[in-house]
Amino acid sequence: MTDAEGYVTTFTYDAMDRVVTMTDAKGGVTRYTYTDHGEVATKTDAEGYVTSYEYDGNGNLVSKTDPDGYTTEYTYNALDLATKINYNDAKEVSYRYNKTGDLVSMTDWLGTTTFELDLLHQMTAATDHAGKRVEYTYDGVGNQTSIKMIWRSFATLKKLPLLLY
Known part of the structure; x- marks a missing residue:
């Protein structure tokens, strides 16, 4: 190659x-x-x-x-989906799924990220531990048509004029 x-x-x-x-x-x-x-x-x-x-x-x-002898361990559920990763430094990542096997949340040492899905099992939104949100839209045949990133809440944006004076 x-x-x-x-x-x-x-x-x-x-x-x-x-x-x-x-x-x-x-x-x-x-x-x-x-x-x-x-x-x-x-x-x-x-x-x-x-x-x-x-x-x-x-x-x-x-x-x-x-x-270096560091071991990372992986755990799975009955559907062979990863449910936990344990790192040598005692950090851990866990995964949670809905009954159809779609990933609905991931928790690591920083916090939890949640995932929302539509009826076609397509991710429509992801929100991280800090409240940062990404939204996805799709057309009628499942092609992604937009990604919207929302980093600030309305409450935070309301305070912006106060900072500008």
Whole structure:
């Protein structure tokens, strides 16, 4: 593969057509190993640093350990949707879904972001922990037609003339 600047990256594959090595333009080789079920088990970069991955019986990533030994753990619900990510530094992200499997909220160390959806499961709005809101509209066939960003509430805007005097 040649990028826009003319640098070439080459790949080798195993009998299952999975990438085994990737050689970058400077000759650095990244190596991959796989589980019996075909998921990436390890990635060894050009400097010899290893990242390892573990999966559950459904093929969901349940842990990733980086070269420094930091582990990130992942939890899933019965629908195999991620419900929680625990980072090594004790930070956590959790996800909540409606009964049809649509993401309705995400909570991290900063707070909760909520998502609103229409009957076609298209996101119509997202509001973050600080009240910043993004609204989306769609045409009759589901193409996104607009994005509206709302960063200030009406109460905040009412105070603006007072600041200008």
